[in-house]
Structure formats: C-alpha cells, structure tokens
Amino acid sequence: MDPSKEIILYHYSFSPYARRIVWYLNLRRIPYKQCIQPPTMPRPDISAIGTAYRRIPLLSIGRDIYLDTRLILHKLTLLYPPSPTHPSPDHKTIQKLLEHYTIDAGMFNRASALIPSNTPLLLDPKFTSDREDYSGRSWSKENVERARPEALVEVKGMFEFFEGSVLGDGRVWVLGGEEGEGPGLVDVEAVWLFSWLKGLKGALPPEYISAQQFPKTFKWIERFDGVVLAAMKRNGPAQKISGAEALNAVGSGEWAEEEASVDEMDPSGLRKGEVIELWPIDSGFSRRDRGRLVGLSTSEVVIEGRTEDGKEVRIHAPRHGFRVRRPKESEKL
Ligand SMILES: N[C@@H](CCC(=O)N[C@@H](CS)C(=O)NCC(=O)O)C(=O)O
CATH class of the missing domain: 1.20.1050 (Glutathione S-transferase Yfyf (Class Pi); Chain A, domain 2)
Structure with a gap:
C-alpha cells in the first residue's frame, strides 16, 4: 500500500454495514488498516479527521474521507479496477x-x-x-x-x-x-x-x-x-491503529483523487467555493458537515474540511441519500 494513500477503515466489528467493506477489501485483496471505534457516540477519532458524520463505517484514503458504504464501494471499484492482483467478477x-x-x-x-x-x-x-x-x-x-x-x-x-x-x-x-x-x-x-x-x-x-x-x-x-473467512485468513488481520496514528496518516497523506468539479447545471444552484452543509437524510441526520464546496455531481458531493490539527482534507458523500444546501442565514457561523 502506498503509505501516502493509506486506506483506513473506521468501524466496530459488529456493524453489518462495515462488514460490507471488510469483506470487499478482503475478497479483492486490497490492503487496509483499521481504526476501531466505540459502538456509541462520542467518537473523537472521527471528529479529529474533520467530519461530524456519526455513522459507521467511514473510510479515509490518504487525505480524502469517504462517507457511506455505497460511495465507499463505488470509489474502491474505481481506484482498484479489476486486475490479477485485485480480481473482481462484478456486474x-x-x-x-x-x-x-x-x-x-x-x-x-x-x-x-x-x-x-x-x-x-x-x-x-x-x-x-x-x-x-x-x-x-x-x-x-x-x-x-x-x-x-x-x-x-x-x-x-x-x-x-x-x-x-x-x-x-x-x-x-x-x-x-x-x-x-x-x-x-x-x-x-x-x-x-x-x-x-x-x-x-x-x-x-x-x-x-x-x-x-x-x-x-x-x-x-x-x-x-x-470464502470470506478463507480470504481473511489468507490476508491476515488488518493492522489496528489508534486515532492519533490515523489522524497523522490522514494529515500527512496525499490526495487519493484529483479535485472534482461542480456541475454548473446542478438544480441546487450551488457554486464551487461557497460554504455548504451536507447530511444524510435517512439516519444520523442530527449531525451536519459544513465546508467549501469542491465537487458536485449526480453521484457525489465533496467539501473541504480540516483535521483538528489544521490539515486540509476533502469529505466525500454520495448525493443519493444526502441533503446539500447553503446554511440558513441564522445558522451561519
Ligand atoms: N447508508 C449508510 C448506513 C450506515 C449505518 O447506518 N451504519 C450503522 C452501523 S451498522 C450506524 O452508523 N449506526 C449508528 C452508529 O454506529 O453510530 C451506509 O451505507 O454506510
């Protein structure tokens, strides 16, 4: 694994959503580290890397942070196209x-x-x-x-x-x-x-x-x-790292992908660089992320964030299942 684009999975072992990612990474032989989280809030390791998102799991690749398993799986498929090292029979x-x-x-x-x-x-x-x-x-x-x-x-x-x-x-x-x-x-x-x-x-x-x-x-x-059990045995357990180690890896990492663009035709009327808020609408909706808009398309919204020690990160959420909007005047900081 390129140390500047280290994959870190934040999760706890009994999360069925997190298992989707653990299985996928193991079946496709994609190396990763794990930062184990408590089953309930607060989760200071996660707020430290710059997001208010409360759901599990969450994945960072270098200094890009991905919310929601649907986007995580989609990104892993793009970043690790099928190859003999990372086989994938997909449809x-x-x-x-x-x-x-x-x-x-x-x-x-x-x-x-x-x-x-x-x-x-x-x-x-x-x-x-x-x-x-x-x-x-x-x-x-x-x-x-x-x-x-x-x-x-x-x-x-x-x-x-x-x-x-x-x-x-x-x-x-x-x-x-x-x-x-x-x-x-x-x-x-x-x-x-x-x-x-x-x-x-x-x-x-x-x-x-x-x-x-x-x-x-x-x-x-x-x-x-x-099959999953055999794959996990073959790959060996993913290294467990502390929140401080994860924060350091994210802050000193490279971007996992190039900066996205904002679709000028997007019906929201949002523009690149303006401060927006995003949050999931089906669960975990009481916590919102806020930051400058970097990317917006039908599949994804990306904002700029900062780790607790001031390093720039990008937070990616799927568009589906998330709300994106300008903060109300009364709610501006
Ligand atoms: N749509 C989200 C749902 C994730 C989700 O609901 N995860 C559960 C754990 S299985 C969760 O976050 N529960 C509340 C919590 O752990 O704080 C995804 O695909 O990642």
Whole structure:
C-alpha cells in the first residue's frame, strides 16, 4: 500500500454495514488498516479527521474521507479496477439494484428490527438513547417488540425471493459462475443482511425461517461466509491503529483523487467555493458537515474540511441519500 494513500477503515466489528467493506477489501485483496471505534457516540477519532458524520463505517484514503458504504464501494471499484492482483467478477447493474433493495427499500431497517429485545446492548440505556439520536425513533423494549412481526414477514419475503428467484436454478453465486471463481460485489450487496441475521442469535425463529425452508439460500450464505473467512485468513488481520496514528496518516497523506468539479447545471444552484452543509437524510441526520464546496455531481458531493490539527482534507458523500444546501442565514457561523 502506498503509505501516502493509506486506506483506513473506521468501524466496530459488529456493524453489518462495515462488514460490507471488510469483506470487499478482503475478497479483492486490497490492503487496509483499521481504526476501531466505540459502538456509541462520542467518537473523537472521527471528529479529529474533520467530519461530524456519526455513522459507521467511514473510510479515509490518504487525505480524502469517504462517507457511506455505497460511495465507499463505488470509489474502491474505481481506484482498484479489476486486475490479477485485485480480481473482481462484478456486474454494475445488478449490484446497483441490490444496493437499492437492501438499503433504500428498507430491508436493513427490517433486519435491525429483528435484534432480540433481550440482547444486552438493547438493555443498555446508553446504547438505546444513542440509537434514538441516530434513527429518530424510539428503541424502547415495547417498540422493538411491536415492530418485530411485520419485520419478520418482510424478511421472510426476502428469503423467498432469493430461494425462488435469485438462487432458484441452483446457482452457486448470484450471477451464476463456478464455486472456485468466488463471489463478486453483487454477492456482497446481496448477502450482508442474510449473513448478519443468520449469525444473530434469536433473530430468526427456526419454525418460520431456517435451512429447512430455504436450503439454497442458507447454503449460499454458508458458502459466502466460508470464502470470506478463507480470504481473511489468507490476508491476515488488518493492522489496528489508534486515532492519533490515523489522524497523522490522514494529515500527512496525499490526495487519493484529483479535485472534482461542480456541475454548473446542478438544480441546487450551488457554486464551487461557497460554504455548504451536507447530511444524510435517512439516519444520523442530527449531525451536519459544513465546508467549501469542491465537487458536485449526480453521484457525489465533496467539501473541504480540516483535521483538528489544521490539515486540509476533502469529505466525500454520495448525493443519493444526502441533503446539500447553503446554511440558513441564522445558522451561519
Ligand atoms: N447508508 C449508510 C448506513 C450506515 C449505518 O447506518 N451504519 C450503522 C452501523 S451498522 C450506524 O452508523 N449506526 C449508528 C452508529 O454506529 O453510530 C451506509 O451505507 O454506510
């Protein structure tokens, strides 16, 4: 790895979103370091590199900081095109549709509603009040239990869709292929919620959702988990670094990519160089990033930021799922 463009993943191990990135990096043999974060706020290592974003994971490459797994996966695919060193059997169209299905169509929210209400974390008021700030909804025991039946029905529908349609002809991976070829990004997009729920004790009632009813889907999850485990063994664990080390690497890093441009035709009317705010609109919306606009397109918004020790960074967010606007007059600093 070029030390000036070091990849650092900020995450905690039980985040299903972070696993999308961990798996992808390992399957494609892309070296990275990890800066482990606490499961709840505050996260001073992250604010130190210049962003108010609270969701996990987050990735820095040199002094570029990428928010949201959708943009992270997209950037990694661009920065590491398929090659013998970084193999990748990918299919953009299906991958994009699966990304919308698992994230935007609400499957993640349904899956997270299956975390059993007696899980130690859900009994910890520090955790539940943190997640209320993140999601804007109540995480009380009653609410968690009330949401469960409907979520179970939706999740069973997801199993049925995979068992009958996606994997219905007995294929090994979502796009077919041979077992030895390994899974692609498409499988990562498809499997992460299944794999999470399968490993989450008490999430799936066996009389309703199990390998008996969904043999192909369960086999595919096990196949995928096995390949990822083997890849992680082969690559060895990513080096863990402290927040101070991560801050130093970001501040002394190179730009991972050239400065983007601002689309003059963008209906927002925003112009390069003006101060704007950006924040996610589906969760983690109470915290906003503010900085000079550097890049704006249909796929991405980029602003300038500063690390806590004054080094310039660029913060990249996907356009989809984020709001971008001029700060209101009353809110200007
Ligand atoms: N759309 C985001 C969602 C990320 C997300 O919701 N991550 C969860 C962890 S799995 C999170 O940030 N939870 C609240 C927290 O950890 O503060 C992405 O694709 O990265």
